[in-house]
Amino acid sequence: MSVIQSVTETLSLFLPLLLTSVVVAALLWLAHLLLIKRHKTEGNEKLFPKQLTMLILTVVGIIAIALSLPVSDSTRNQVIGLIGLVISGVFAFSSSTIFSNIMAGTMLRVTMPFRTGDFIQVSDFFGRVVERGLLDTEIQTENRELVSLPNTFLVNHPICVTRSSGCIVSTTLSLGYDVHNADVETLLLQAATNSELSDPFVQILELGNYAITYKVSGMLTDVKSLLTARSSLRRQVVDALHDAGVEIMSPSFMNQRKIADDGKVVPAQRATRGSTPETVAEDVVFDKAEEAAQREDSKDQLLVKIAACEETLKTVDNEHKGQIQNQLKMLQDQLKVVDQTISE
Incomplete structure (x- = not known):
């Protein structure tokens, strides 16, 4: 009886940890399936927010598992502190590469010095932007080569952007x-x-x-x-x-x-x-960049039309609501097709 009771107590102690681990693992697997695996054919441009979300969810999951450990509060705080120290150490040791590129990529997304399809000149590199990723930005040069520039390189060098207006x-x-x-x-x-x-x-x-x-x-x-x-x-x-x-x-x-x-x-x-x-030189040289720019423009135009339809639905009478809803559904389907376009 004492052995069974001991096993029961042990299971009760580790049950929260097991349940938390299973839930975290399931949620991370589901998030990876929905955010990354189903869209793995997409370019870095569209995967950037999904990759960033997965990184945040992973860190949150590790902290949740640490909080469910069957230890005293002081020990749990020490474990959480150790995890924070390890994460900080990883960021510190990789600051010149991975983490710095992630931060530089986030900064480029906030400041928006250029967009997909723009001509840019960075140091000795000139070309059209094809993709903006989590770690690097891909451009297509005048020789039709695809060059991946680390985001830190873009942040640390002046970027000359050719204005779309001329x-x-x-x-x-x-x-x-x-x-x-x-x-x-x-x-x-x-x-x-x-x-x-x-x-x-x-x-x-x-x-x-x-x-x-x-x-x-x-x-x-x-x-x-x-x-x-x-x-x-x-x-x-x-x-x-x-x-x-x-x-x-x-x-x-x-x-x-x-x-x-x-x-x-x-x-x-x-x-x-x-x-x-x-x-025409541009048709041969910047083919991939032109395709990326056209997809970006198509998506922006569809988003504007969808927003207009949603605003119209708020004020239209019931007689014409069905027609607007059908138009909205058609636009949303077109947007899904654009989002699922495979980057060659």
């Missing part, structure tokens, strides 16, 4: 003093206009010993075509100057060929490019 596209070149700057300015302004840039302007950057350095710039409203616009501006500058007979060459250029003193090295006139459609 950006300045420019190029520079040097011309000799034998060409009047007024003529050069006219030609460069015409080149910028031909490349479909608005509000073009020309600056003189440097008066060198042998040449003048010019810079022509213009406003590009469709920032998605940034690479094409830069190439188009340079092409139009070359065409405009060559068509006007202006030699684009260093005054100190030496060539072994015998040419007349007044001869100019200008390509011969050629026919306009054929009607064969050209490949």
Whole structure:
């Protein structure tokens, strides 16, 4: 009888711990299933809040198990203090990597210096944002490479973001003093206009010993075509100057060929490019970033429409309520499809 009583007392002591452990394990498993496993095909952009939630739930679960230990209050407080010390030690030792990246990622979410699809320049890295994750941010570069930048790197370096409302596209070149700057300015302004840039302007950057350095710039409203616009501006500058007979060459250029003193090295006139459609650089280079940006825009538009429908339901009469509810359900289904889109 004493043995059974002893076993019963032991079970009664450890029963709260067992029940708490089972409940915590079940809740964490269920949370992982609902938040992570069912959405594992989603990119880091959408998994960020779910991963952060799982981290918080895990810490809360560990504390709950510690509180259910069959020990005295003083010992329980020591155990909780030990857990806090271990967590603090983990954060301290990993502060330069994991924890600091998590905190930096959270700060970037709060400050929102950029969003998915934006062009950013960080140090020597330039590209479009594909995903913003818990630990890093992925961009697609001009070479179509996917580069993961740690969030701490983004926080510790200035971020240049190309504004969606438009950006300045420019190029520079040097011309000799034998060409009047007024003529050069006219030609460069015409080149910028031909490349479909608005509000073009020309600056003189440097008066060198042998040449003048010019810079022509213009406003590009469709920032998605940034690479094409830069190439188009340079092409139009070359065409405009060559068509006007202006030699684009260093005054100190030496060539072994015998040419007349007044001869100019200008390509011969050629026919306009054929009607064969050209490949747009951005369609090839930033394909994944463009898909991510389109998904983000689609989701934002659906959320606005859903909010409008919900507001309409509050004031609409019963006769039209069914129609609004059907429209709301259709929008919610479309939102689910967008959320479940697999990031390639």
